[in-house]
Amino acid sequence: MTQEEQKALFRRAMEASRRAYAPYSGFHVGAALLAEDGRIFTGVNVENASYPAGICAERSAGTAAVTQGCREFKALAVASPDGEASMCGICRQFFSEFSRDLAVIYGKDEEHLTARKLCELLPSDFVLPKA
Numbered sequence: 001m002t003q004e005e006q007k008a009l010f011r012r013a014m015e016a017s018r019r020a021y022a023p024y025s026g027f028h029v030g031a032a033l034l035a036e037d038g039r040i041f042t043g044v045n046v047e048n049a050s051y052p053a054g055i056c057a058e059r060s061a062g063t064a065a066v067t068q069g070c071r072e073f074k075a076l077a078v079a080s081p082d083g084e085a086s087m088c089g090i091c092r093q094f095f096s097e098f099s100r101d102l103a104v105i106y107g108k109d110e111e112h113l114t115a116r117k118l119c120e121l122l123p124s125d126f127v128l129p130k131a
């Protein structure tokens, strides 16, 4: 993935962040998930008064993709106008189910992006023991 492609995906995540529902943290996050087939799914964090009921932007994008029958992913950008957003542990585990080689792109703005493979961010994922 070129730097320009990374920046473009990051911009899609930043655009999505405007629709985040974050009345409790004030931390508005958007995610843009690039599927292997070229489709892009976006997501935002959706908070709730019962905090654990909320969902991160990354999993929001992931569930939208899976709902549309898409399970193969190439890259995921995460962005926030409120500061650098990196991927939480639950989201790392969520995507490890689908792609250990997923490129995760994040940074404070598009001129300062970091791209890491998911397997670097989560070297040892949880798997159910085989019965």
Ligand SMILES: [Zn+2]
Pocket: 056, 057, 058, 059, 087, 088, 089, 090, 091, 092
């Ligand atoms: Zn998360």
